[in-house]
Amino acid sequence: MSDQPRGKLKIFMGYAAGVGKTYKMLEEAQDLKASGVDIVVGYFEPHGRKETIAKTEGLEMVPRKNVQYRDSIFEEMDTDAILARHPRVCVVDEFPHTNVPGSERDKRWEDVEVLLAAGIDVLTTMNIQHLESLNDHIWQISGIRVRETIPDWVVQQADDVVMVDLTPRALLNRLQRGVVYERQKAELALQNFFREQTLVALRELALRQAAHEVEHRLVDDQAPLQPSDGALAVPRKHHKILVLITADPKTAMVIRRAKRVSDFLGAECFAVSVQPTGDLSGLPAADREAVERHLNFARNLHIETRILEGDDVASTLVDFGRRNQVTQIFLTRPHRKAWSPVLSRDPAQRVLGLAKDMLIVIVSDREPVSQ
Amino acid sequence: MPAEIRRKTPEDYLRECQAEEEATASQKQGHLKIFLGYASGVGKSYRMLDEARRRRERGQDVVVGAMQSQVPEEVEPLLRKLQVVPLKVINGGTAVDVEALILRHPAVCIIDGLAYDNPPGSRNPTRWQDVKDLLEAGINVVASINIQYIDELRERVEAITGKHVDQIVPLSFIQSADEVEIVDAPPEAPMERSADEQVEIRKREDRLSKLRELALVVTADIVDHQLSDYLERHAIKQHFGAHERILVCITPRANLQEMMEIAQITARRFHGDLIVAYVKQASISPEDQSALDARLAIANAAGAHIEILEGSDPAEAILAFARSRGITQLFVGHSQRTGFARLKGSPLDKLIWEGHGIDVCVFPQ
Numbered sequence: 162m163s164d165q166p167r168g169k170l171k172i173f174m175g176y177a178a179g180v181g182k183t184y185k186m187l188e189e190a191q192d193l194k195a196s197g198v199d200i201v202v203g204y205f206e207p208h209g210r211k212e213t214i215a216k217t218e219g220l221e222m223v224p225r226k227n228v229q230y231r232d233s234i235f236e237e238m239d240t241d242a243i244l245a246r247h248p249r250v251c252v253v254d255e256f257p258h259t260n261v262p263g264s265e266r267d268k269r270w271e272d273v274e275v276l277l278a279a280g281i282d283v284l285t286t287m288n289i290q291h292l293e294s295l296n297d298h299i300w301q302i303s304g305i306r307v308r309e310t311i312p313d314w315v316v317q318q319a320d321d322v323v324m325v326d327l328t329p330r331a332l333l334n335r336l337q338r339g340v341v342y343e344r345q346k347a348e349l350a351l352q353n354f355f356r357e358q359t360l361v362a363l364r365e366l367a368l369r370q371a372a373h374e375v376e377h378r379l380v381d382d383q384a385p386l387q388p389s390d391g392a393l394a395v396p397r398k399h400h401k402i403l404v405l406i407t408a409d410p411k412t413a414m415v416i417r418r419a420k421r422v423s424d425f426l427g428a429e430c431f432a433v434s435v436q437p438t439g440d441l442s443g444l445p446a447a448d449r450e451a452v453e454r455h456l457n458f459a460r461n462l463h464i465e466t467r468i469l470e471g472d473d474v475a476s477t478l479v480d481f482g483r484r485n486q487v488t489q490i491f492l493t494r495p496h497r498k499a500w501s502p503v504l505s506r507d508p509a510q511r512v513l514g515l516a517k518d519m520l521i522v523i524v525s526d527r528e529p530v531s532q
Numbered sequence: 533m534p535a536e537i538r539r540k541t542p543e544d545y546l547r548e549c550q551a552e553e554e555a556t557a558s559q560k561q562g563h564l565k566i567f568l569g570y571a572s573g574v575g576k577s578y579r580m581l582d583e584a585r586r587r588r589e590r591g592q593d594v595v596v597g598a599m600q601s602q603v604p605e606e607v608e609p610l611l612r613k614l615q616v617v618p619l620k621v622i623n624g625g626t627a628v629d630v631e632a633l634i635l636r637h638p639a640v641c642i643i644d645g646l647a648y649d650n651p652p653g654s655r656n657p658t659r660w661q662d663v664k665d666l667l668e669a670g671i672n673v674v675a676s677i678n679i680q681y682i683d684e685l686r687e688r689v690e691a692i693t694g695k696h697v698d699q700i701v702p703l704s705f706i707q708s709a710d711e712v713e714i715v716d717a718p719p720e721a722p723m724e725r726s727a728d729e730q731v732e733i734r735k736r737e738d739r740l741s742k743l744r745e746l747a748l749v750v751t752a753d754i755v756d757h758q759l760s761d762y763l764e765r766h767a768i769k770q771h772f773g774a775h776e777r778i779l780v781c782i783t784p785r786a787n788l789q790e791m792m793e794i795a796q797i798t799a800r801r802f803h804g805d806l807i808v809a810y811v812k813q814a815s816i817s818p819e820d821q822s823a824l825d826a827r828l829a830i831a832n833a834a835g836a837h838i839e840i841l842e843g844s845d846p847a848e849a850i851l852a853f854a855r856s857r858g859i860t861q862l863f864v865g866h867s868q869r870t871g872f873a874r875l876k877g878s879p880l881d882k883l884i885w886e887g888h889g890i891d892v893c894v895f896p897q
Contacts, residue, residue, distance in 0.1 A: 301889060302773070323718060358763065365755040366774045517896060523891065
């Protein structure tokens with residue numbers, strides 16, 4: 162099984178519950194079945210939608226697995242059963258789903274990884290809200306911190322990302338007519354995704370992401386879209402982005418932003434924490450836990466991390482940057498109290514003073530648009 | 533008022549939506565929905581007719597005003613269930629029979645291929661103008677078009693395909709639609725072929741991917757346009773940051789070459805906007821003025837749009853402008869910070885502190 166070529170992943174991307182991702186995916190599944198492809202449904206969330214349920218007709222379903230958690234039984238996708246059945250293609254709804262505790266893997270996307278590794282092609286669905294690097298943007302747009310996120314690299318390695326589009330007006334019409342089932346409605350309302358302008362902004366975000374995913378997969382990546390306005394022919398420059406990791410809760414935001422920018426620029430990205438001892442042993446427990454969490458978070462996003470030894474955070478960081486030909490350093494905005502122009506001890510302030518020969522990016526907080 | 537909106541329930545939104553719908557329906561002008569695709573074969577006709585079917589099932593009076601003569605296999609059963617008003621033959625060519633449609637006056641009319649030119653002697657030179665007439669007559673229209681045929685995109689499309697198209701629709705007409713939806717699908721992978729054919733297939737796939745990217749970006753731009761309209765209509769001052777917008781600030785000592793290089797590649801990769809600005813200063817030394825002029829020349833040569841800002845406090849002028857334009861990334865030079873500026877806190881401090889939702893990228897001078 163190890164010499165199996167990896168399966169292909171296709172993601173149907175939307176911007177809200179009810180735009181028709183699952184419907185579109187099942188339509189494709191039916192087409193594949195009609196052309197003789199061995200396809201099964203590994204997980205499908207019916208939500209009581211008649212038209213969508215009708216689209217599963219004639220498709221083989223792999224029964225779900227019961228997982229007990231506390232006093233309840235939960236149903237999850239049965240990855241082992243799918244592996245045993247080993248179809249050519251498997252349909253898996255709700256890519257960002259978090260499995261119930263006690264499942265073999267935490268996340269459905271990890272289950273999908275297992276299927277792909279076994280050479281099974283997967284069709285799946287997700288909304289733009291769940292892309293990790295957009296988490297702060299989503300917060301800005303909707304005031305919602307989405308908890309179930311998918312690291313960007315998981316989406317990047319998909320063979321295709323298809324935009325499932327629907328205008329917000331049509332979506333609101335569907336809600337009105339009750340085509341979108343109750344749970345989805347509740348979900349949308351609960352998540353503040355109901356406002357028309359929020360839906361419009363999410364849709365725009367999804368369209369731009371889909372465009373990026375297409376560009377990312379272009380074979381000839383040299384000149385993606387020729388700017389029409391006679392812009393300079395920009396020579397390809399190698400960018401290296403360095404992120405400072407601290408215990409500051411805003412670090413997660415800087416990591417996301419740095420990763421997003423480096424993905425778009427095709428840059429390398431690494432993250433470092435600076436500690437006098439070269440490890441985290443000298444930190445108070447709460448800080449150690451926070452720094453560790455941020456380092457883990459960066460690693461989960463496929464960012465290389467390191468702990469540097471140094472008493473002076475700013476100069477150690479800048480030295481490391483210079484030695485490694487770093488082109489941009491990403492930092493959190495300093496705490497206002499510490500923002501004294503003279504004799505500041507805040508790392509951001511000091512880095513700005515020390516590294517006037519480098520590009521320093523101060524990542525701003527993104528606060529929800531009050532509306 | 534913003535505070536009121538926050539407390540609305542989903543039902544309120546539905547009611548609003550309904551009221552708006554009814555208001556639209558009672559107006560004379562028909563509602564236009566356009567399905568946008570990047571190539572033929574992505575499934576626009578199917579989506580359009582599927583929409584027609586749904587509307588008919590909901591009891592709406594739907595007719596087909598124009599459909600391509602050869603429809604894909606999966607479209608046929610949908611088409612068979614709908615009433616078709618045939619095209620009119622004029623001088624050996626065909627055109628939408630606008631008069632017949634206005635007489636028949638359905639609630640919804642399906643018009644495939646917006647970009648067709650009409651034969652000489654027709655009511656209008658082009659089909660999209662026929663659609664305008666239908667809308668004016670109060671008929672709702674569901675239409676489709678490929679991005680190749682949008683006038684403003686022609687140059688970019690031709691650079692990708694190497695093909696020239698004559699039939700065009702102005703972008704303003706597409707933007708005027710009440711709804712625009714993209715029909716997205718990856719380029720279809722053909723069967724295994726010989727090595728030579730593989731190269732050709734690869735090239736074709738490449739071209740199609742570029743068109744697809746363009747279609748997605750154009751749709752996003754149309755959506756952005758609608759969002760700005762919405763925010764303006766509702767007097768919402770803030771921006772959502774769904775679109776990356778870079779503002780490069782020119783100062784006499786800025787290393788503009790480097791700033792512009794990174795700004796351009798960032799704008800291009802994010803499909804974002806790039807604006808260059810400088811703050812006009814009342815008293816400026818001749819050296820600074822010539823340094824500034826040299827930098828403006830660089831920005832001009834790069835084809836950048838340059839905004840001239842005014843205000844006694846440069847940082848404040850930049851922030852006000854950035855907020856009004858929904859800037860997400862501000863490119864500035866490192867602070868020179870000498871003498872009293874150090875004690876006061878530099879303009880850079882202010883930009884970092886007060887630019888909410890705006891990343892500040894500080895460049896070497």
